[in-house]
Amino acid sequence: MRLVLLVLSIAIVLVNSQRPTPCESPMQFSAHRLEENVRTREVVRMHYSYDLTNMRKRYLEMIVESSQREFFDRIEIYNQKQEYVINLKTRVCTVHPLTRPFHVYQISANDTFDGEATIGTGGIPGQGVTVQMWSGTTADGAKFYGVWTLKGCLPVRQGYYNKVTGFEMKESFFDVTLGVDPNEFIPPENCLG
Numbered sequence: 001m002r003l004v005l006l007v008l009s010i011a012i013v014l015v016n017s018q019r020p021t022p023c024e025s026p027m028q029f030s031a032h033r034l035e036e037n038v039r040t041r042e043v044v045r046m047h048y049s050y051d052l053t054n055m056r057k058r059y060l061e062m063i064v065e066s067s068q069r070e071f072f073d074r075i076e077i078y079n080q081k082q083e084y085v086i087n088l089k090t091r092v093c094t095v096h097p098l099t100r101p102f103h104v105y106q107i108s109a110n111d112t113f114d115g116e117a118t119i120g121t122g123g124i125p126g127q128g129v130t131v132q133m134w135s136g137t138t139a140d141g142a143k144f145y146g147v148w149t150l151k152g153c154l155p156v157r158q159g160y161y162n163k164v165t166g167f168e169m170k171e172s173f174f175d176v177t178l179g180v181d182p183n184e185f186i187p188p189e190n191c192l193g
Contacts, residue, residue: 019113020113020132022106022107023107023148024106025105025107025153025155026152027052027053028051029177029180030176030179031048031155032048032173032175033047034171036169036171037168038169038170039168041065042065043063043065044062045061045064046059046061047059048060048173049181051180052102055077055078056078057075057076058073058075059074070087071087072085072088073085073088075187077185081098081099082095082097083095083096086190093191105158107146108136110137111136111146112135113133113134114133114135115132116131116132116133117130117131118130118131119131129150131148131149132147132150133145133147134146134148138160142160144159144160144161145159154173155176157172158170158171
């Protein structure tokens with residue numbers, strides 16, 4: 001009986017040691033980002049800068065809704081609880097209080113590993129990227145799925161699901177570069193006066 005318990009204990013340890021652990025995404029990055037609001041059918045293409053270290057984000061957005069296109073520069077400074085939205089056609093800046101929480105692109109310890117895959121091909125060296133898929137629940141109770149690169153833990157795709165409405169938002173990241181230019185988070189003068 002002791003031998004069976006010993007073998008079972010060793011098997012459990014071996015299985016658990018094979019379980020992937022969440023990687024740590026970069027604290028700062030810039031990327032091209034495509035955001036799709038599934039409910040409103042709005043598509044936003046943007047250059048996106050993410051700075052977890054200083055709790056700030058910047059979006060240079062082109063919003064496509066039906067046949068209309070709008071262009072905005074949006075800067076979110078979470079430590080100041082301020083959002084600056086500059087209409088790039090009119091150059092008008094509006095300042096709003098920032099009340100939503102800072103969204104972190106990290107895999108938490110409570111998230112579930114859903115598998116590993118190759119984008120592209122694994123059959124030809126250098127022609128594919130290995131990714132890991134994770135899912136979990138956000139702080140506000142929404143379900144999410146996310147895809148991160150195995151090397152570097154860069155975000156590739158995320159989606160958010162609500163029980164009532166189904167998928168709400170999907171976002172994809174392209175051309176990710178590490179680091180940010182701190183000057184890009186300084187609001188223009190017409191926003192400050």
